[in-house]
Amino acid sequence: MQRNYWPTTEWQAIDSATLRMDSEKLSELELMIKSEYSNINGIVVVRNGYITYERYYNGYGQDDTHHVASVTKSIISALIGIAIDAKYIKNVDQKVLDFFPEYVPNAADRQKREITIRHLLTMTAPYPFEDWHEPLDKMCMQSDWVKYIxxxxxxxxSIGTFKYSTSGAHLLSTIITRSTGKSAREFANERLFRPIGMKEIPDHEMKSFGFEDLFGKNVKRWVKDPNGNSTGGWGLTLNPRDMARFGFLYLNRGIWDGNQIIPRTWIDESTTTNPNNYGYLWWLREEDGVFAYLALGDGGNVICCIPEKDLIVAIASEFIINPLDRWKLIKECIIPAVME
Structure with missing residues (x-):
């Protein structure tokens, strides 16, 4: 796909009509956000590479960062793809325990030895907790999160059964550090954020590891565990325009202004539909003939990519319990605004 410009230094905004977007349909977004999605703090809609809709609420602006929660996982997925391409990691079928030679499992625990990076990426590694009931609070009370995981x-x-795990994503972050010698934050700054114009994430000294430091109002930059590993499953802060940049990179199959930042094959593998509707730390959705892949975070943080419509929706939200599904907003107000 040929692009007239790349938003490396600045996004360009164009009126919706020029981008073949129905302005009346888009105007419904404002009403719906204010009435039903009041915890949305920022939304950016990109069509054909240009911002066609951008709004901020609750006192936030375009440079304000938000804790994007599990959207962090999709960033980690991209970093694993970059690390494999750079030959820091052999491939997705490399065994997880290869990266932790100091860890000696129980001799009878054969299943643990067979778990691969692919199993962590696709959420098909086995864990003792019930699905969607992961005891993250228990992990966060440990002095060594990695050993606990x-x-x-x-x-x-059993290996191969879908079970959503945030701690598995944290192992992937640690694998990035073990293989590259850099934290996921440092590796991301160098190989992902800087090349596409995202703001680099400075180090944040973690002085305590309570709830507010890890998940709440004290979350800053990119959270790390007591041993300095960037959190793999949450803890990253981004502004909505940078969320859109990351989505735009994926929409362009890893190419940015002539440079292949993420391997094209990695993008394709990460977003290929399967029975679990989950790729490599991306949620996959197909509805009414429209295919989308989404980075989703608690509270309603979303990067939604819809390739066939050359469309990205980035939404930053304040954390609340049981927020309305953002897909409803995208499906009812944004996708119908695209004029073929």
Missing amino acids: LDMLGQKG
Whole structure:
């Protein structure tokens, strides 16, 4: 796909009509956000590479960062693809325990030895907790999160069954550090954020590891564990325009202004539909003939990519319990605004 410009230094905004977007339909967004999605702090809609709609609420502006929660996982996925391409990691079928030679599993625990990077990326590694009931609070009370996760990994269940795990994504972040010698934050700054014009994430000294430091109002930059590993499953702060940049990179199959930042094959593998509707730390959705892949975070943080419509929707939200599904907003107000 040929692009007239790349938003490396600045996004360009064009009126909706020029981008073949129905302005009346888009105007419905404002009403719906204010009435039903009041915890949305920022939304950016990009069509054909240009911003066609951008609004901020609750006192936020375009440079304000938000804790994007599990959107962090999709960033980690991109970094794994970059690390494999750079030959820091062999491939997705490399065994997880290869990266932790100091960890010696129980001799009878054969399943643990068979778990691969692919299993962590696709959420098909076994864990002892029930699906969607991961005891993250328990992990966060440990002095060594990685040992705690490795102890838990492979216990109960079987390899290949979908079970959503944030701690598995944290292992992937640690694997990035073990293989590259850099934290996920440092590696991202160098190989992902800087090349596409996203703001680099400075280090944040973690002085305590309470709830507010890890998940709440004290979350800054990119959270890390007590041993300095960037959190893999949450903890990254981004502004909506940079969320859109990341989505735009994926929409262009890893190419940015002539440079292949993420391998094209990685983008394709990461977003290929499967029975679990989950790629490599991306949610996959097909509805009414429209295919989308989404980075989703608690509270309603979203980067939604719709390739066939050359459309990206980035939404930054304040965390609340049980927010309305953003897909409803996208499906009812944004996709119908695209004029073929």
